[in-house]
Amino acid sequence: MVTPFIRPAASKIKTLHARVRAFYRTRRRDLPWRRTRDPYRILVSEVMLQQTQVDRVIPKYAAFLSRFPTLASLARARLAEVLRVWVGLGYNGRALRLWRCARTIARDHGGAVPSKLETLYELPGVGTYTAAAVAAFAFGKRVPVVDVNVRRVLSRTMTGRDDASAQEVARIARAALPRTGNACWTQGLMDIGARFCRPSPRCERCPLRATCAYAKHGAPPIRAARRARGTFVDSERYYRGRIVRLLCAKPSVALADLGRQVKERFDARDGPWLERIAHKLAREGLIRIDERRDRVRLA
DNA sequence: AAGTCGGGGCG
DNA sequence: CGCCCAGACTT
Numbered sequence: 267m268v269t270p271f272i273r274p275a276a277s278k279i280k281t282l283h284a285r286v287r288a289f290y291r292t293r294r295r296d297l298p299w300r301r302t303r304d305p306y307r308i309l310v311s312e313v314m315l316q317q318t319q320v321d322r323v324i325p326k327y328a329a330f331l332s333r334f335p336t337l338a339s340l341a342r343a344r345l346a347e348v349l350r351v352w353v354g355l356g357y358n359g360r361a362l363r364l365w366r367c368a369r370t371i372a373r374d375h376g377g378a379v380p381s382k383l384e385t386l387y388e389l390p391g392v393g394t395y396t397a398a399a400v401a402a403f404a405f406g407k408r409v410p411v412v413d414v415n416v417r418r419v420l421s422r423t424m425t426g427r428d429d430a431s432a433q434e435v436a437r438i439a440r441a442a443l444p445r446t447g448n449a450c451w452t453q454g455l456m457d458i459g460a461r462f463c464r465p466s467p468r469c470e471r472c473p474l475r476a477t478c479a480y481a482k483h484g485a486p487p488i489r490a491a492r493r494a495r496g497t498f499v500d501s502e503r504y505y506r507g508r509i510v511r512l513l514c515a516k517p518s519v520a521l522a523d524l525g526r527q528v529k530e531r532f533d534a535r536d537g538p539w540l541e542r543i544a545h546k547l548a549r550e551g552l553i554r555i556d557e558r559r560d561r562v563r564l565a
Numbered sequence: 566a567a568g569t570c571g572g573g574g575c576g
Numbered sequence: 577c578g579c580c581c582a583g584a585c586t587t
Contacts, residue, residue, distance in 0.1 A: 311582085312582065313583095313584095314582090315581090315582040315583090316581090316582070316583045316584070317570090317571085317580090317581055317582085317583055317584090318571090318572085318573095318581060318582080318583095319573080319574080319580085319581050319582090320581090320582075321573095321574085322572080322573065322574085322581085323582090354571090354572080355571080355572080356570085356571030356572045356573080357570055357571055357572085357583090357584090358570085358571075359569095359570060359584085359585085360570090360583090360584085363584080363585090390584095391583095391584070391585090392584085393583060393584045393585080394583085394584090395582070395583060395584085396582085396583075396584085399582070411582085413581095413582040413583080414580090414581070414582075414583085415581095415582065416582085452582095453582090456582060459582090460581095460582090464580090465579075465580065465581095466576085497577090498571085498572080502569095503569085503570065503571060503572090504571085504572095506570080506571080507571055507572075510571095550570095566587100567586105567587085568585100568586080568587080569584105569585085569586080569587095570583105570584090570585090570586105572581105573580105573581100574579105574580090574581100575578105575579085575580090576577105576578095576579085
Protein backbone atom coordinates (compact mmCIF):
# COMPACT_ATOMS: atom_id res chain seq x y z
CA MET A 267 0.00 0.00 0.00
CA VAL A 268 1.51 3.24 -1.11
CA THR A 269 0.73 6.44 0.73
CA PRO A 270 -1.25 8.62 -1.66
CA PHE A 271 0.23 11.96 -2.51
CA ILE A 272 -1.66 14.72 -0.70
CA ARG A 273 0.19 18.01 -0.90
CA PRO A 274 3.87 18.65 -1.43
CA ALA A 275 5.76 20.02 1.54
CA ALA A 276 6.48 23.68 1.00
CA SER A 277 9.96 23.44 2.47
CA LYS A 278 10.91 20.64 0.14
CA ILE A 279 9.75 22.64 -2.84
CA LYS A 280 11.81 25.59 -1.70
CA THR A 281 14.87 23.38 -1.52
CA LEU A 282 14.20 22.00 -4.99
CA HIS A 283 13.81 25.50 -6.35
CA ALA A 284 17.14 26.50 -4.94
CA ARG A 285 18.96 23.45 -6.24
CA VAL A 286 17.40 23.51 -9.68
CA ARG A 287 17.99 27.21 -10.10
CA ALA A 288 21.60 26.84 -8.96
CA PHE A 289 22.09 24.04 -11.44
CA TYR A 290 20.50 26.02 -14.24
CA ARG A 291 22.59 29.08 -13.48
CA THR A 292 25.90 27.29 -13.69
CA ARG A 293 25.48 24.09 -15.68
CA ARG A 294 22.58 24.47 -18.10
CA ARG A 295 22.82 23.23 -21.66
CA ASP A 296 23.66 25.89 -24.19
CA LEU A 297 20.87 25.35 -26.71
CA PRO A 298 20.10 27.52 -29.75
CA TRP A 299 16.49 28.20 -28.73
CA ARG A 300 17.69 29.44 -25.38
CA ARG A 301 19.58 32.23 -27.09
CA THR A 302 16.44 33.93 -28.32
CA ARG A 303 13.10 35.07 -27.06
CA ASP A 304 11.62 35.43 -30.51
CA PRO A 305 8.27 33.66 -30.02
CA TYR A 306 8.36 32.31 -33.57
CA ARG A 307 11.71 30.68 -33.01
CA ILE A 308 10.61 29.30 -29.67
CA LEU A 309 7.51 27.88 -31.32
CA VAL A 310 9.53 26.21 -34.06
CA SER A 311 11.86 24.64 -31.52
CA GLU A 312 9.04 23.32 -29.39
CA VAL A 313 7.27 21.68 -32.31
CA MET A 314 10.53 20.12 -33.47
CA LEU A 315 11.22 18.86 -29.96
CA GLN A 316 7.95 16.95 -29.76
CA GLN A 317 9.02 13.34 -29.27
CA THR A 318 12.42 14.19 -30.69
CA GLN A 319 15.74 14.39 -28.87
CA VAL A 320 17.59 17.66 -28.53
CA ASP A 321 20.67 16.48 -30.42
CA ARG A 322 18.60 15.57 -33.44
CA VAL A 323 16.74 18.86 -33.48
CA ILE A 324 19.73 21.22 -33.32
CA PRO A 325 20.87 20.91 -36.97
CA LYS A 326 17.33 20.91 -38.36
CA TYR A 327 16.46 23.93 -36.28
CA ALA A 328 19.29 25.91 -37.82
CA ALA A 329 18.43 24.79 -41.34
CA PHE A 330 14.75 25.55 -40.88
CA LEU A 331 15.29 29.05 -39.55
CA SER A 332 17.83 29.76 -42.23
CA ARG A 333 15.19 28.90 -44.82
CA PHE A 334 12.21 30.38 -42.93
CA PRO A 335 13.63 33.14 -40.72
CA THR A 336 10.29 34.70 -39.86
CA LEU A 337 6.76 33.57 -39.28
CA ALA A 338 5.68 35.51 -42.36
CA SER A 339 8.21 33.69 -44.52
CA LEU A 340 6.92 30.33 -43.31
CA ALA A 341 3.31 31.36 -43.77
CA ARG A 342 3.80 32.32 -47.40
CA ALA A 343 5.96 29.32 -48.29
CA ARG A 344 4.70 26.27 -50.13
CA LEU A 345 4.14 23.24 -47.94
CA ALA A 346 6.39 21.23 -50.24
CA GLU A 347 9.28 23.58 -49.39
CA VAL A 348 8.64 23.11 -45.69
CA LEU A 349 8.58 19.34 -46.03
CA ARG A 350 11.86 19.34 -47.92
CA VAL A 351 13.56 21.04 -44.99
CA TRP A 352 11.74 18.93 -42.43
CA VAL A 353 12.22 15.51 -43.97
CA GLY A 354 14.49 13.30 -41.90
CA LEU A 355 13.35 14.73 -38.60
CA GLY A 356 10.36 12.40 -38.40
CA TYR A 357 6.65 12.86 -37.80
CA ASN A 358 6.14 14.80 -41.00
CA GLY A 359 2.65 15.71 -39.89
CA ARG A 360 4.31 18.17 -37.54
CA ALA A 361 5.66 20.11 -40.51
CA LEU A 362 2.19 20.28 -41.99
CA ARG A 363 0.70 21.47 -38.72
CA LEU A 364 3.48 23.99 -38.08
CA TRP A 365 2.93 25.43 -41.53
CA ARG A 366 -0.81 25.63 -40.92
CA CYS A 367 -0.07 27.13 -37.55
CA ALA A 368 2.00 29.90 -39.12
CA ARG A 369 -0.73 30.61 -41.64
CA THR A 370 -3.35 30.73 -38.92
CA ILE A 371 -1.25 33.18 -36.92
CA ALA A 372 -0.65 35.31 -40.00
CA ARG A 373 -4.34 35.34 -40.87
CA ASP A 374 -5.99 35.54 -37.46
CA HIS A 375 -3.43 37.10 -35.15
CA GLY A 376 -1.76 39.77 -37.21
CA GLY A 377 1.35 37.68 -37.65
CA ALA A 378 2.24 37.75 -33.97
CA VAL A 379 2.45 34.51 -32.01
CA PRO A 380 -0.26 34.66 -29.31
CA SER A 381 0.91 34.91 -25.72
CA LYS A 382 -2.22 33.59 -24.09
CA LEU A 383 -2.25 29.92 -23.15
CA GLU A 384 -5.76 29.22 -24.37
CA THR A 385 -5.14 30.96 -27.69
CA LEU A 386 -1.93 29.05 -28.26
CA TYR A 387 -3.71 25.80 -27.53
CA GLU A 388 -6.16 26.47 -30.36
CA LEU A 389 -3.38 26.50 -32.94
CA PRO A 390 -2.70 23.45 -35.14
CA GLY A 391 0.05 21.26 -33.74
CA VAL A 392 0.04 23.05 -30.40
CA GLY A 393 -1.14 20.87 -27.54
CA THR A 394 -0.99 21.16 -23.79
CA TYR A 395 2.77 20.97 -23.58
CA THR A 396 3.70 23.23 -26.48
CA ALA A 397 1.19 25.92 -25.52
CA ALA A 398 2.64 26.03 -22.02
CA ALA A 399 6.22 25.95 -23.27
CA VAL A 400 5.72 28.90 -25.62
CA ALA A 401 3.83 30.86 -22.99
CA ALA A 402 6.57 30.25 -20.44
CA PHE A 403 9.72 30.46 -22.56
CA ALA A 404 8.75 33.17 -25.03
CA PHE A 405 6.43 35.27 -22.90
CA GLY A 406 7.60 34.54 -19.36
CA LYS A 407 4.19 33.30 -18.29
CA ARG A 408 3.85 31.60 -14.94
CA VAL A 409 2.31 28.35 -16.14
CA PRO A 410 3.36 24.78 -15.41
CA VAL A 411 5.24 23.14 -18.29
CA VAL A 412 5.30 19.38 -18.02
CA ASP A 413 7.22 17.33 -20.52
CA VAL A 414 8.49 13.82 -20.03
CA ASN A 415 11.59 15.08 -18.18
CA VAL A 416 9.69 17.33 -15.81
CA ARG A 417 7.24 14.55 -15.17
CA ARG A 418 9.97 12.10 -14.23
CA VAL A 419 11.88 14.52 -12.03
CA LEU A 420 8.83 15.76 -10.13
CA SER A 421 7.42 12.27 -9.80
CA ARG A 422 10.60 10.83 -8.39
CA THR A 423 11.65 13.69 -6.15
CA MET A 424 8.21 14.37 -4.72
CA THR A 425 6.55 10.94 -4.58
CA GLY A 426 9.49 8.57 -4.51
CA ARG A 427 8.05 6.73 -7.48
CA ASP A 428 8.75 7.18 -11.15
CA ASP A 429 5.23 6.40 -12.29
CA ALA A 430 3.04 9.10 -10.79
CA SER A 431 -0.02 9.72 -12.93
CA ALA A 432 -0.16 12.69 -15.26
CA GLN A 433 -2.86 14.18 -13.07
CA GLU A 434 -0.77 13.78 -9.95
CA VAL A 435 2.26 15.36 -11.60
CA ALA A 436 0.10 18.22 -12.84
CA ARG A 437 -0.93 18.91 -9.26
CA ILE A 438 2.66 18.85 -8.10
CA ALA A 439 3.78 21.08 -10.95
CA ARG A 440 1.13 23.66 -10.04
CA ALA A 441 2.05 23.54 -6.39
CA ALA A 442 5.72 23.89 -7.24
CA LEU A 443 5.33 26.81 -9.62
CA PRO A 444 7.86 29.43 -8.54
CA ARG A 445 6.86 33.05 -8.02
CA THR A 446 9.44 34.18 -10.54
CA GLY A 447 11.80 32.57 -13.00
CA ASN A 448 9.43 29.87 -14.17
CA ALA A 449 11.33 29.39 -17.43
CA CYS A 450 14.63 28.77 -15.62
CA TRP A 451 12.96 26.42 -13.16
CA THR A 452 11.33 24.43 -15.95
CA GLN A 453 14.37 24.25 -18.17
CA GLY A 454 16.50 23.33 -15.19
CA LEU A 455 14.17 20.42 -14.51
CA MET A 456 14.43 19.42 -18.15
CA ASP A 457 18.21 19.46 -18.08
CA ILE A 458 18.31 17.42 -14.91
CA GLY A 459 15.81 15.00 -16.40
CA ALA A 460 17.95 14.60 -19.50
CA ARG A 461 21.31 14.27 -17.72
CA PHE A 462 20.59 12.47 -14.44
CA CYS A 463 16.95 11.67 -13.88
CA ARG A 464 16.73 9.52 -16.98
CA PRO A 465 14.47 6.49 -17.38
CA SER A 466 17.42 4.54 -16.00
CA PRO A 467 18.35 6.99 -13.28
CA ARG A 468 21.88 8.20 -12.60
CA CYS A 469 21.39 9.42 -9.08
CA GLU A 470 25.04 9.40 -8.05
CA ARG A 471 25.84 12.83 -9.43
CA CYS A 472 22.35 14.28 -9.53
CA PRO A 473 22.10 17.74 -7.96
CA LEU A 474 18.75 16.79 -6.45
CA ARG A 475 20.03 13.60 -4.87
CA ALA A 476 19.88 14.91 -1.29
CA THR A 477 16.33 16.17 -1.79
CA CYS A 478 14.93 13.25 -3.75
CA ALA A 479 12.49 10.75 -2.31
CA TYR A 480 13.37 8.32 -5.06
CA ALA A 481 17.15 8.43 -4.68
CA LYS A 482 16.85 7.38 -1.06
CA HIS A 483 15.28 3.96 -1.37
CA GLY A 484 16.70 3.46 -4.84
CA ALA A 485 13.96 1.23 -6.16
CA PRO A 486 14.65 0.10 -9.70
CA PRO A 487 12.44 1.80 -12.25
CA ILE A 488 9.28 -0.15 -12.90
CA ARG A 489 7.62 0.79 -16.12
CA ALA A 490 4.73 -0.60 -18.02
CA ALA A 491 5.69 -3.02 -20.72
CA ARG A 492 5.16 -1.54 -24.12
CA ARG A 493 3.53 -3.29 -26.94
CA ALA A 494 5.96 -4.78 -29.33
CA ARG A 495 6.36 -2.57 -32.35
CA GLY A 496 7.80 -5.16 -34.67
CA THR A 497 10.56 -4.38 -37.08
CA PHE A 498 10.45 -0.88 -38.42
CA VAL A 499 11.66 -1.78 -41.87
CA ASP A 500 8.74 -3.03 -43.93
CA SER A 501 6.29 -1.43 -41.54
CA GLU A 502 3.62 0.88 -42.81
CA ARG A 503 5.39 3.77 -41.12
CA TYR A 504 8.59 2.96 -42.90
CA TYR A 505 6.95 3.27 -46.30
CA ARG A 506 5.14 6.43 -45.36
CA GLY A 507 8.54 7.93 -44.71
CA ARG A 508 9.93 6.49 -47.92
CA ILE A 509 7.12 7.98 -49.98
CA VAL A 510 7.52 11.46 -48.50
CA ARG A 511 11.29 11.31 -48.94
CA LEU A 512 10.94 10.24 -52.54
CA LEU A 513 8.56 13.07 -53.31
CA CYS A 514 10.89 15.54 -51.64
CA ALA A 515 13.52 14.57 -54.16
CA LYS A 516 11.29 14.63 -57.27
CA PRO A 517 8.70 17.11 -58.50
CA SER A 518 6.22 14.29 -59.15
CA VAL A 519 5.96 10.55 -59.70
CA ALA A 520 3.45 8.32 -61.45
CA LEU A 521 1.21 6.61 -58.93
CA ALA A 522 1.77 3.40 -60.82
CA ASP A 523 5.55 3.74 -60.26
CA LEU A 524 5.40 4.77 -56.64
CA GLY A 525 5.61 1.30 -55.13
CA ARG A 526 8.50 0.23 -57.29
CA GLN A 527 10.43 3.35 -56.34
CA VAL A 528 10.02 3.02 -52.58
CA LYS A 529 10.19 -0.73 -52.09
CA GLU A 530 13.05 -3.06 -52.73
CA ARG A 531 11.99 -6.23 -54.49
CA PHE A 532 8.67 -4.72 -55.37
CA ASP A 533 6.17 -7.13 -56.82
CA ALA A 534 2.63 -6.72 -58.04
CA ARG A 535 1.06 -7.76 -54.74
CA ASP A 536 2.68 -4.72 -53.06
CA GLY A 537 0.85 -2.29 -55.29
CA PRO A 538 -2.50 -2.08 -53.50
CA TRP A 539 -1.34 -1.56 -49.93
CA LEU A 540 1.38 0.91 -50.91
CA GLU A 541 -1.22 2.80 -52.88
CA ARG A 542 -3.47 2.74 -49.84
CA ILE A 543 -0.66 4.32 -47.78
CA ALA A 544 -0.33 7.02 -50.43
CA HIS A 545 -4.03 7.79 -50.27
CA LYS A 546 -3.79 8.05 -46.51
CA LEU A 547 -0.96 10.55 -46.85
CA ALA A 548 -3.07 12.46 -49.35
CA ARG A 549 -6.06 12.51 -47.03
CA GLU A 550 -3.88 13.88 -44.26
CA GLY A 551 -2.73 16.65 -46.56
CA LEU A 552 0.93 15.74 -46.92
CA ILE A 553 0.84 14.70 -50.57
CA ARG A 554 -1.44 15.22 -53.52
CA ILE A 555 -2.65 12.54 -55.90
CA ASP A 556 -3.93 13.46 -59.32
CA GLU A 557 -5.86 10.31 -60.27
CA ARG A 558 -6.73 11.53 -63.71
CA ARG A 559 -3.14 12.19 -64.73
CA ASP A 560 -1.72 9.42 -62.57
CA ARG A 561 0.71 11.80 -60.82
CA VAL A 562 1.74 12.04 -57.17
CA ARG A 563 3.50 15.03 -55.62
CA LEU A 564 4.02 16.78 -52.31
CA ALA A 565 1.07 18.87 -51.25
C1' DA B 566 -8.37 5.01 -23.40
C1' DA B 567 -6.00 3.33 -27.09
C1' DG B 568 -3.75 3.89 -31.83
C1' DT B 569 -1.19 6.32 -35.04
C1' DC B 570 2.61 9.00 -36.46
C1' DG B 571 9.54 8.75 -37.91
C1' DG B 572 13.67 8.11 -37.13
C1' DG B 573 17.93 7.61 -34.88
C1' DG B 574 20.83 6.51 -30.91
C1' DC B 575 21.91 3.90 -27.07
C1' DG B 576 22.25 -0.02 -23.67
C1' DC C 577 16.97 -6.17 -30.60
C1' DG C 578 13.99 -3.17 -27.31
C1' DC C 579 13.51 1.31 -25.28
C1' DC C 580 13.28 6.16 -25.47
C1' DC C 581 12.50 10.85 -27.06
C1' DA C 582 10.92 19.16 -24.74
C1' DG C 583 3.58 15.19 -27.82
C1' DA C 584 -0.51 15.98 -30.85
C1' DC C 585 -4.39 14.23 -32.86
C1' DT C 586 -7.86 10.85 -34.25
C1' DT C 587 -10.99 7.23 -33.27
